[in-house]
Amino acid sequence: MDNELHGFALTGTDGKGTLFLTGELGIENGQTVKQALVDALARFPELTLDLAGAEGVDVTFLQMVCAVHRGAADKGASIVCLANRPPFFDDALRRAGLDAVPPERCGLSECLFASASGASEPPEAASAAED
DSSP states (O other): OEEEETTEEEEEETTEEEEEEEEEESGGGHHHHHHHHHHHHHHOSEEEEEEEEEEEEOHHHHHHHHHHHHHHHHTTOEEEEEESOOHHHHHHHHHHTOTTOOHHHHTSSSOHHHHHSSOSSOHHHHHHHHO
16 A cells, blocks of 8 residues: 655555655644554554654654654554654654653653664664663
8 A cells, every 4th residue: 555645655564664754854834744644543553663764853843753753653653663763863762852751751662762873784683782
């Protein structure tokens, strides 16, 4: 299934989807991005956000993704991955103080940003490398 959702490409099947976010992601287009996230999660309960086409993010975008992620968890859905993060994404996390958020602060067992900051490999690969 391939289609467009609020100006962003959305692909997926069997409950797993990828939303390809592009351009500047922040306060200027926050409502559109938020609606795309909510609508994508309604179609695909396991959603990956692909940031390869992003040109910039601000704290508004980070807060919105966090809020949508928490709201989705209440409905049995989840943003499972932030794929293809550009370097400026981790810089924005650090500037916003979201790069080291303890899971108990957000109330979820897994904080999306905690898994996003630092190593770009999946947690399973990092733990296997440590063994």
